[in-house]
Amino acid sequence: AKIIKLYTSDSERMRIHSNGNISVGTTNAYARFSVKATSHNNGISVNRQADTTAAIYIGNDGGSNPVLAANNADMLFGRDFSGTFTERMRLTNDGNLGIGVTSPATNLDIQDSSGSTALRLRDSSGNTSLYLQAQNGINVISTVTNHPLRFDTNDTERFRVSGNGN
Numbered sequence: 001a002k003i004i005k006l007y008t009s010d011s012e013r014m015r016i017h018s019n020g021n022i023s024v025g026t027t028n029a030y031a032r033f034s035v036k037a038t039s040h041n042n043g044i045s046v047n048r049q050a051d052t053t054a055a056i057y058i059g060n061d062g063g064s065n066p067v068l069a070a071n072n073a074d075m076l077f078g079r080d081f082s083g084t085f086t087e088r089m090r091l092t093n094d095g096n097l098g099i100g101v102t103s104p105a106t107n108l109d110i111q112d113s114s115g116s117t118a119l120r121l122r123d124s125s126g127n128t129s130l131y132l133q134a135q136n137g138i139n140v141i142s143t144v145t146n147h148p149l150r151f152d153t154n155d156t157e158r159f160r161v162s163g164n165g166n
Helices: none
Strands: 004-008 011-016 022-024 033-035 044-047 054-060 066-070 075-081 084-091 097-099 108-110 116-122 129-135 138-143 149-153 156-161
Touching: 138 149
Parallel strands: 022 033, 097 108
Antiparallel strands: 004 011, 011 022, 044 054, 054 066, 075 084, 084 097, 116 129, 129 138, 149 156
């Protein structure tokens, strides 16, 4: 099995392995494209068209924590279908997360164009669900299972609606 090795200044920098995998900064390719960073600023960057500033960076924080970062800009998440990008979620530069909204005004801002926006919280077994919903001009807090809905303040139960509505 032949390996293509690329060198600069008498040091190996990259390999193309016989299976097509590429490794940079390491002699092993653990995936189709593997990069081993020697410091927190040696990850992968995709730069803007007009300059060398990283538009997106994949690397680590200098320790063992992985980093996916944008440089002074919002990060957009979505899908690209036949060359048309459709935004689904946005993380703003100031830390707000918007789902279905392009200018999130709070830490978490959710909007659905269907007229019914919901947040569903489930326990680990999936047996208990709580919905927070804005539905065509009506705000709803509900359960969809036969479990009570409890309201607490100061870590103390103050009010409970049982599964049968009492």
